[in-house]
Amino acid sequence: MIEFRALMKSFGARDVLRGVDLCVRPGRVTAVVGSNGAGKTTLIKCLLGLVRPDGGEIRVDGVRVGDDPAYRAAIGYASQTSRFPEHLTAREVTKILLGLRGESAVIDWELFERLAIAPHLDTRVRALSGGTRQKLAVALAFLFAPRVVVLDEPSAGLDPAANAVLKDKILSERSEGKTVLVTSHVMSELDELADDIVFLRAGRVGYAGSVQKLRVFTGQPHLERAIASMMNKEVVCA
């Protein structure tokens, strides 16, 4: 369970998160959606400790997110920009993370195999295509069999076959009781994957609940239209 309580964050005069209260349930795929600048990436970065909140708190399985980085052992992350050191090979990038996690880490090579990363492991990052870099980023997010997987626009740059593999992996993780938190602007993709939707509007939670309830609430059978109609409604928490 991931809990956000009264989370606040400003960048200068711009209030990005204005008191986010949210529970992300375990064993479910939760999609964070909202218009550009709604605070999706900032919310995720607060969870990862990359951005320091101005107020409020975050708990992961009851452990308060603070200065001790140990809680991040339970989290895998892929960002929306997959940039690695250009002169290292994919294998060396992977080795860095393996080294940081320590020998006790559980390793899951499934995505490395299914996304066919092996032939590129000894290629320097700068010679890899954007799609292959993104495949590497996604595979690294799942490498340590994390209990929580955080994916920020993971399908950007992936070809359809790789995207299908990623979706299968997300669904299989869910079936194993793991928590997947994902942001995307591709609503058809979320329609397929998400159990729960968190709709952020101007730094607040506009809706948090199941996809099914959202459809009922908005009267729209498709997620894309449901979200679009939410953008025109007042703040409602389900």
Added chain:
Amino acid sequence: MRVAAKIAAFQLLDVLRSRWLFGYAIFFLLATELLLRFGGDPTRALVSLTSIVLFTVPLAAIVFATIYVHRAREFVELLLAQPVGRDAMFAGTYAAMAVLLSAGIVLGIGMPFALRGGAGVGGDAVLLVGAGVALTLVFAGTGVALALRTDDRLRAFGIALGVWACAALAYDAVLLVAATALAGAPLERPLLVATLANPIDLARVVMLMHLDISALMGYTGASFTRLFSATAGTAIAAVSLAAWAAGPALLGARLFRRKDF
């Protein structure tokens, strides 16, 4: 510490493969070799080399550090999303940068002197390499702090160039103008403070006091020599330079600890 070492090891590998460092080392190697061959006696070569070091090392260090931190930003994000502390992450990154830039100076300047058995000025050459390494630490730390404080890459680069230009080019000239305007006023102590406030001036004072060449001291440096004996002056300047070397790195660490990525 082990985490920082692991991070540093891969950063070292990344930068080494970029070959930029080899160009940096070869520049000093060629400059040293040419000056030792054609620059008259070794002491004169060392004086010329001091001018080159004081001019190029701060520029290379501050520009390299600023660009490097900005380029590594997304990867730093990925590493910080692992169970890794920020202090270890900063230590690894900064150490890799400092070691590589310093290695360029040590090898580039050190090798030609070492191959000549010190060329009769071995101790002075070691002092010059030390001053170069200290300037590397000061300006690499400054570049890191700048890059962490300024999210816009181009702006950070521009500020880095501005800092270098102020410290390396404009500083002495501005003080000379100010001192001329205030002619007659007791300026020795303010000028001493001014020397301590600029690490490039300090490095110059360390070298030229040690070599006993006051004519090339610069305006602020000359006031330093009037207040202290050669030994005391060299020691005070060297200790101040060492303090300068630590300062920007500590500031960078503090900024890194609080940075929103």
